[in-house]
Structure formats: C-alpha cells, structure tokens
Amino acid sequence: MNPALSVIFFTTASxxxxxxxxxxxxxxxxxxxxxxxxxxxTTMVVALGLITAGLLSSTFHLGHPERAWRAFxxxxxxxxxxxxxxxxxxxxxxxxxxxxxxxxxxxKVPLYLLGLLGPVMAVCALGTIYTTAMIYRSLxxxxxxxxxxxxxxxxxxxxxxxxxLLFALSLLFAEPLKFIAPISGLLLxxxxxxxxxxxxxxxxxxxTSTPGTATGLPGAQVKSIEWPHTEANYVVKExxxxxxxxxxxxxxxxxxxxxxxxxxxxxxxxxLMPAGVQVVLAVCxxxxxxxxxxxxxxxxxxxAKHTVTLYYGAEKA
Amino acid sequence: xxxxxxxxxxKLGLVIDLDTCVGCNACVTNCKEWNTGGHMAPxxxxxxxxxxxxxxWFNRVHTYEVAGHESxxxxxxxxxxxxxxxxxxxxxxxxxxxxxxxxxxxxxxxxVLVNEDMCIGCKxxxxxxxxxxxxxxxxxxxxxxxxxxxxxxxxxxxxxxxxVPACVATCPTSARHFGDLSDPNSDVSKLVxxxxxxxxxxxxxxxxxxxxxxxRARKDTTAAMPAPELKPVTADGFLGWVDxxxxx
Numbered sequence: 001m002n003p004a005l006s007v008i009f010f011t012t013a014s015x016x017x018x019x020x021x022x023x024x025x026x027x028x029x030x031x032x033x034x035x036x037x038x039x040x041x042t043t044m045v046v047a048l049g050l051i052t053a054g055l056l057s058s059t060f061h062l063g064h065p066e067r068a069w070r071a072f073x074x075x076x077x078x079x080x081x082x083x084x085x086x087x088x089x090x091x092x093x094x095x096x097x098x099x100x101x102x103x104x105x106x107x108k109v110p111l112y113l114l115g116l117l118g119p120v121m122a123v124c125a126l127g128t129i130y131t132t133a134m135i136y137r138s139l140x141x142x143x144x145x146x147x148x149x150x151x152x153x154x155x156x157x158x159x160x161x162x163x164x165l166l167f168a169l170s171l172l173f174a175e176p177l178k179f180i181a182p183i184s185g186l187l188l189x190x191x192x193x194x195x196x197x198x199x200x201x202x203x204x205x206x207x208t209s210t211p212g213t214a215t216g217l218p219g220a221q222v223k224s225i226e227w228p229h230t231e232a233n234y235v236v237k238e239x240x241x242x243x244x245x246x247x248x249x250x251x252x253x254x255x256x257x258x259x260x261x262x263x264x265x266x267x268x269x270x271x272l273m274p275a276g277v278q279v280v281l282a283v284c285x286x287x288x289x290x291x292x293x294x295x296x297x298x299x300x301x302x303x304a305k306h307t308v309t310l311y312y313g314a315e316k317a
Numbered sequence: 318x319x320x321x322x323x324x325x326x327x328k329l330g331l332v333i334d335l336d337t338c339v340g341c342n343a344c345v346t347n348c349k350e351w352n353t354g355g356h357m358a359p360x361x362x363x364x365x366x367x368x369x370x371x372x373x374w375f376n377r378v379h380t381y382e383v384a385g386h387e388s389x390x391x392x393x394x395x396x397x398x399x400x401x402x403x404x405x406x407x408x409x410x411x412x413x414x415x416x417x418x419x420x421x422x423x424x425x426x427x428x429v430l431v432n433e434d435m436c437i438g439c440k441x442x443x444x445x446x447x448x449x450x451x452x453x454x455x456x457x458x459x460x461x462x463x464x465x466x467x468x469x470x471x472x473x474x475x476x477x478x479x480x481v482p483a484c485v486a487t488c489p490t491s492a493r494h495f496g497d498l499s500d501p502n503s504d505v506s507k508l509v510x511x512x513x514x515x516x517x518x519x520x521x522x523x524x525x526x527x528x529x530x531x532x533r534a535r536k537d538t539t540a541a542m543p544a545p546e547l548k549p550v551t552a553d554g555f556l557g558w559v560d561x562x563x564x565x
Binding site: 081138228306 | 321399440454517
C-alpha cells in the first residue's frame with residue numbers, strides 16, 4: 001500500500017496524543033496527578049495539539065476536505081465513520097478534564113466529577129485508537145492488516161508513545177509522576193512484543209488468494225504476461241507500492257532500536273542520573289522514539305500487499 | 318446509507334466467457350466512450366498524449382499465460398485474456414467502509430454505485446475492494462466505478478436490443494453476457510450452470526454477482542492434421558524449356 005505521509009503523521013501523532021490522555025486519566029483516577037498549572041496546560045496543549053494536528057492532516061489527503069463532515073454519518077457500518085465520531089466525542093471529556101485540572105480555582109469542578117472525567121477521557125481515547133486500528137484490521141484484501149495482531153499493536157503503541165512523552169513533560173516541569181519511568185519501560189517492552197508478534201505473523205503467513213483464485217482458475221499456474229495498459233494506473237500506484245526487501249529489513253531494524261530499545265534504555269538509565277541529565281535523556285528518548293515509530297508506521301503501510309496486485313504479476317498477496 | 322440491503326430484487330450482472338475473449342479491448346474502449354459522457358462522467362485522462370499517461374477506466378483487460386489447466390490440452394501453456402471490472406458483489410465491503418454514505422448498493426437490482434456529490438475522496442473503498450474495481454479521479458477528487466451502464470440498461474430512448482452495458486453491446490466475439498443472475502431461468506444463469514461459471518476470489522466472501530466462464534477443456538487435435546508434403550514442381554512444353562534454360 002502507498003504510504004501516504006498524511007496518514008502516517010495522523011496515526012502516529014494522534015496515537016501519541018490519545019496515549020497522553022489515557023495516562024493522565026489513569027493517574028487522575030488513582031489521585032496521583034500533581035496540580036500544576038504550567039505542567040497541566042503544556043501537557044493538555046501537547047496532547048490535544050498532536051490529536052488536532054493529526055486529524056487535520058488526515059483530511060489533507062481527501063479529494064473533497066470540505067465535505068469531511070459527511071463522514072460522521074455512517075457509523076452503523078463504517079469504522080472510518082466511527083473513528084470520526086469517537087475522535088470528536090473524546091474532545092468533550094478531554095476539554096472538561098483539562099479545564100478542571102489546569103484551572104481548579106476558576107472552574108470549580110467537584111472532586112468526584114474530576115475523578116470521573118479522567119477515566120471517561122481515557123476510555124474515549126482508547127476507543128478512538130481502537131476505531132483507527134479497526135479501519136485497517138477490517139480490510140480483507142490486505143493480509144498484513146486483516147489479522148489479530150493489528151489492534152493490540154495500535155493500542156499499545158498509542159499508550160506507549162503517550163507515556164514516553166508524558167515522562168519527558170513531567171521532568172521538564174519537575175513534576176515527577178510516580179512510577180512513570182518503569183511504566184514507560186514496561187510499555188516499550190509491550191510495544192516491541194506486539195510488533196514482534198505482528199512481524200513474525202506477516203513473515204510466516206500469506207493470504208489465501210493466488211493469481212489462480214483471482215482469475216477463477218484455482219489450481220492452475222497463472223502468470224501475468226501483459227498489463228492492460230503500458231503505464232501504471234491509480235490501482236497500481238495506490239495498492240501496488242513495492243518496497244525493496246533489503247530496505248525493509250534495515251528499516252525494521254531502525255524501528256526496533258529507535259522505536260523501542262534505545263528509548264527504554266535511556267529512560268531506565270535516566271533514573272540514576274542527576275535531574276539536569278535526566279531531562280535531557282527523557283527528551284532525547286522521546287525524539288528517538290518518534291523517529292522509530294514513524295519508521296514503524298511507514299513500514300505498516302509500505303509492506304502491506306493488496307490482492308489486486310495478484311492481477312498485476314504478484315504471486316501472493 | 319452504506320448498510321447493505323437485506324435482499325435485492327434482481328441481481329443484474331455480467332457473465333464473461335474467458336474461452337472466447339480474444340483480448341481486443343473493444344469492451345474497454347466502448348466502456349470509456351460511453352461512460353465518459355454517462356452517469357459517472359467524466360472519466361478523466363491525465364497527460365493522455367504524453368509520457369506516463371494516466372486515467373480512469375472501469376474495465377481493463379489483462380493477459381495471462383495459463384499452465385496446468387484442462388484448457389491447455391497437450392500444450393504446456395496457453396494465453397488467456399481476462400477483462401476485469403466491478404463484480405457488483407452481494408457483500409461489497411467497498412460500500413460498508415464508506416464513511417459518508419456516498420457508496421451504496423441498490424435494493425432494486427443490486428448495482429453498486431457512488432454518489433459523486435457525497436464522496437469525500439478518502440479512497441478507503443478502493444482499499445476494501447479485492448478486485449481493484451474502483452479508480453480514483455484525481456482531477457475531480459472523487460471515486461469512480463462501473464455503473465453497469467444504468468444509463469443504458471433502463472434507457473427508453475435506446476432500441477430495446479441496445480439496452481445492455483456498453484461492453485456487452487460491443488463485444489465482437491460475444492464473450493460478454495448481461496442479465497439477471499437471481500433468476501435461475503435467465504439466459505445468463507443457464508449459461509453459468511452449463512459452463513461451470515465461477516466467482517473470483519470466493520475465499521474472501523464478497524460473493525460477486527458477475528461470473529467468469531473458465532476456458533473450455535481442449536481436445537488435443539493439433540497433431541492430427543499435418544500439412545500436405547511439398548512436392549517439386551515440374552513443367553513440360555514451353556515452360557519446361559524456359560525452366561531448363563534458366564536452371565543452367
């Protein structure tokens with residue numbers, strides 16, 4: 001599949017934003033969130049900024065962005081529509097939570113309501129990541145996506161990226177959150193496990209369709225000898241993206257080290273360091289992770305093969 | 318609404334005979350000619366006369382080398398031409414994934430269509446189609462697809478025999494057939510039954526309405542009719558004398 005930059009940015013940025021909301025909701029529910037205006041304000045602006053920028057970027061690849069409002073209508077059948085609704089719905093508890101957390105003096109929210117807003121926001125954020133993952137997970141022609149490993153990876157990577165960003169933010173404002181370093185480490189390990197399982201699955205299996213079943217001659221050897229047209233068309237460009245095997249291997253190595261291993265080591269190592277070094281390490285961990293996760297997401301699209309390529313000479317998809 | 322109808326009145330579709338298709342591209346050309354002025358008009362072409370020409374087509378003909386099939390006979394392989402277009406599936410995921418309601422399957426005749434005025438051009442439907450039937454029009458910013466020529470098959474301004482899809486009307490070898498596949502007594506249903514018509518990628522569960530007739534088994538008669546042996550030409554009389562003089 002063609003790795004469109006707008007969708008890569010959307011899924012990674014909004015995933016991290018929702019991940020921050022999940023972590024904040026969990027800390028609030030446990031009563032462990034420090035009340036600090038600048039930390040709160042910055043964290044909420046970063047989280048909602050990442051989400052909003054991602055959502056806006058996802059409309060850039062539309063043929064008619066001005067009609068985007070129509071996408072909220074088909075929630076009965078379409079995961080894309082459900083995602084739009086969940087994304088919009090999450091703003092309500094998130095804005096309520098943000099105001100109550102950042103401006104407790106002016107927004108007099110009873111304590112029980114703040115305790116309620118946190119978990120509701122976290123559940124909505126997880127729900128949005130889930131609907132995003134289901135868009136891909138429900139596409140039968142794409143073996144790399146139509147499998148049980150896609151949704152866990154999206155959920156874990158969303159919360160994981162959010163936790164690492166929150167770790168950096170909490171250190172920048174010297175508002176340490178209890179156990180955030182070990183939690184981030186555990187999430188990075190869980191993220192790597194989820195992706196490892198995904199990669200071993202896609203490497204060891206292939207879709208059931210063949211050029212034979214695609215042309216109605218199952219069992220026969222069917223080899224493409226002439227395309228319909230001499231030039232590539234929309235179908236080939238969008239669904240027939242090809243990545244060199246050599247680069248795929250290297251990029252996977254980059255994703256594994258930069259996305260998971262190096263940030264985990266930096267975060268756990270930072271615990272032993274003085275405060276100044278700790279901040280630098282935490283920010284660097286977040287930046288390295290961003291590079292790794294963007295690579296991971298690029299591969300998620302670039303490595304996915306569509307059954308239509310069977311008509312254009314692919315032997316499996 | 319992108320939820321699917323429980324049941325459609327008719328199941329209008331095509332039956333394509335891979336035994337008789339000669340890959341002439343007449344169906345491709347007539348489809349483009351009709352539909353660029355039809356319901357989904359225009360079928361935009363980009364850089365049509367330059368390098369890397371691109372454009373929207375509802376029907377494309379592939380060519381394959383087939384081996385290990387009864388139609389090869391004693392030969393190691395054979396050539397098969399394969400027209401590919403929308404199959405108007407009974408379970409079209411391209412419709413259910415649509416977030417706006419622009420894509421729909423008609424309850425009356427089962428035809429899958431796009432309302433271009435509601436399409437946001439997110440392309441998700443083209444990802445959901447295993448057969449590559451939907452093509453995005455980058456110029457118009459909307460998705461386009463085969464309409465089964467709804468503007469021909471119900472068109473009372475056309476003579477009755479012309480009320481078939483453009484691809485069917487033009488096929489010089491009658492490899493394309495149009496009809497109601499829900500009616501077991503229709504010509505197309507009988508044809509599918511007698512020739513063992515098949516679904517494409519049935520394993521994905523889209524339940525295509527269109528059927529393909531596999532190439533017939535070949536009786537091996539190729540070696541039984543050798544050409545007569547060539548004999549030396551002899552002539553007498555004047556021509557014989559000319560031949561003798563020139564052969565010196």
